[in-house]
Amino acid sequence: MKSIVIEKPGTFALRDLPDPIPGESEVVVDVKACCVCGTDIHLLQGEFKGAEYPLIPGHEFSGVVRKTGAKVTNAKPGDRVAIEPFIFCQTCLFCKQGKTNHCLNGMVIGHTKSKAIKLDGGFSEQVVVPARNLIPLADSVSFEAGGFIANIGTLVYALRRTGLQHGMKVLVFGTGANGLILAELAKKSGASVVAVTGRTKSRLAVAARMGVDETVIADEKQDLNLRRLAPHGFDAVFETTGVAPIVERAFKYVTPGGKIVLYGIVPPDQNASVNPFDICRKDLQVIGSFSSVNTCIVAQELLASKVIQVDHLVSHRFALDEWGRAIETAKDLSKCMRAVVRML
Template sequence: MQAFQVKAAHDFEVNEQPAPEAAAGEVVIDVAFAGICGSDMHIIHGDNAFVRFPRITGHEFAGVIRAVGEGVDAARVEERVCIDPVVNCGKCYPCRIGRPNVCSAMNVIGVHRNGGFAEQVAVPAANAYRIPEALDLDAAALIEPYSIAANVLSRMAPLPGDRLLVIGAGVIGLTVLQMARAMGIEEIIVTDILDERLATARELGASHTINGRDEDLERAVLAATDGEGIPLIADAACVPSMLPGMLRMACPAGRIGLLGFSATPSDLIQLEVIKKELTLIGSRLNNRKFPEVIAHIETGRLDPKALISHRVALREMPEAIDLLDNHPEKARKVLVRIGS
C-alpha cells in the first residue's frame, strides 16, 4: 500500500508499506481523507518530543472499515467511521477519573503508532466512531481538530454571557471560534497578525477582530470590554511570551486555556493570577469529545468544509508540506484524498 512516511526529521516520502492486519480488538480502515495538522509539521521538523521514527503520520482521518480483528463485531465491516487518535490504558489515575486524554501510558495514532496518511491503517475498534450517512467522509476527517476545540472550551467552563478572546486565527483558532459559536457563545474576539486569517475569522462569525501587529492588543481588548477584561481566553497562537499579556487582559475570575507544547519558559506574574483569582487551564487532545462534535455537525451548527482551503492527492503531500512551510497564510486546512 502507499503511505506517507517520516523517516527522520526533514526526511519524508510517499512510499510502499506493508498492509496492516487487525489484531484482537482492532479494525483495519480504508482511509478516504486525512487532514494535515500543525503537529504533523512539528513531527516533520523534528520538534515533537513524543514521536519515534520512522512513522506513518496523520491523526485526522476518516474512512471505511475493511476488516475486523478477534472480538470485534463482524457487522462493523463497511461501516463509515472517523478516528479518535487517543489510545489510553484504562488503568492509570487519569483514566480512572475519566481523563484518558492525559493517560500516563497514552499512545496517539500518527505519533506513537502509525496513522492515517496511508491507504490502510489498523486502529482500536473503540476509537472508530460511526458517522451518520449524511456526513461526507471529507468533513468527517476534520472532526478531530474540532474535538481539540471542544476540549479546551469544556475545560474553560463557559457561563451564559461570557465573552471569549481567541488568540491566533490558524486552524485551531478557527475551530475554537466555530465550536464556541456552536456552544452558544455570542461575543467572540479573534486576534492574529495576518489580515487574511482575520478575514476568515469574520466570515466564520467573529464579532470583532484585532490585528496585533497594527493595534495594541491589550488596549483594544480592554476598550472592547469597557475596561473590564475578558472572562475566557483561548491561546491558539501558543507563543509563551504572550502569557503575561493574557493575565492582564483576563477579567477577575477569568479562565485562560493553553494549548501549546512549547518548552520555552513563560513569565508568570503571580500577583495577576492571585488578585484576580484566575484559572490557567492546560488542554491536550480530546477527552471523548467526538460524539459532541458529530452532534453539532448533524444539527448544522458546525461546517467542517468551511475550513478546507486545499485538497491534494497522497502523492502530492510533499508539495502540500512545502506550501504549509513557506506560505502558511495561503492555507487553512489541507485535506489529503487517499481513497474513494
C-alpha cells in the same frame, strides 16, 4: 498499499507496503482523507520529542472500514468512520479516574511506535486502528470534515473545562482553524461577545463570516481595540497559538475573576513570564486544556447536525503522492488554512 513513511528526520518516501491485517479487536480502514497538522511538520523536521523512526504520520483522518477482527462488534465493513487518535490503557490510575488524556501508558496513532499495537498513521491507503477508537461518521459529514473530528473534540473539551456561561465575553488569540472553530463554538454556546485577534487579515475575514462578533488585527492598535471592546477585560481568554509571548499577553485582557485557557501547546523548552501577584489579586483561573475526554463523539454530532461546518476551512487539497507539497503548503500560514490529503 501505498504509504508515506518518514524514514528519519528530514527524509520521507512514498512506499509500497503489505496490506495490513487486523488483530482480533482491531479494524482496517480505507483512509479517505487525512488533514495535515503542525505535528506532522514537526515529525518530519525531527522536532517531536519521543518520536521513533521510521513512522507513518497522520492522526486526523477518516475513511471506510475494510476488515474487522474476530472480536469487533461495533463496526462492519463499509461503515464510514472517523478516528479518535489517542489510545489509553483503561487500567492506570488516571484512566480509572476518568482522566484518560493523562493515561500513564497513552499512545497516539501516527506519533508513537509500539511493539504491542500498530500505531501507523493516516497518510496511507489503509491503516489498522483499535475498534474502540472508531467514531461513527454520519452520511451527511464529508470525509474531509471527518478529519477535523479529533481536533474539534479537543475544542469541545476546552470549552467544558472553561465552564462557559451565557453572556460571557470571550477573546481568542489565534486565527488557525482551531482558533476559528473555537470562537464559533463559544458564540453558539451563549457568549455575548466573541472577539478573535491575529496577524492575518484573510483569516480574520473568515472568522467574521463564521459569526465572530469582532476581529482585531494584531498590530500597533491591538491593545487599544481590545480594550475598547472590553474596558474591564474579557471573562474568558483562550490562547490557541502555543507562542510564549502571546501567552504572556493574554493575561493583560482578562477581567478580575476571569479565566485564561491555555489550549495552544507551547514547546516544553520555552517559558512564559507571569506575575503570580496578578493572578492572586485578580482572582484569575489559569486552565490548561490537553487533548480530549469523551468529546470526539460530540464533535461528530456537532458536524452531523450542522451546528458547525468546517469544509470551507479546507484551503488546499492534495493526493497522497503530493504529500511533500502538502507539508510545504501547510507551513505557509499566510496562505494555507488547512491542507488535506485525499484518497477518494
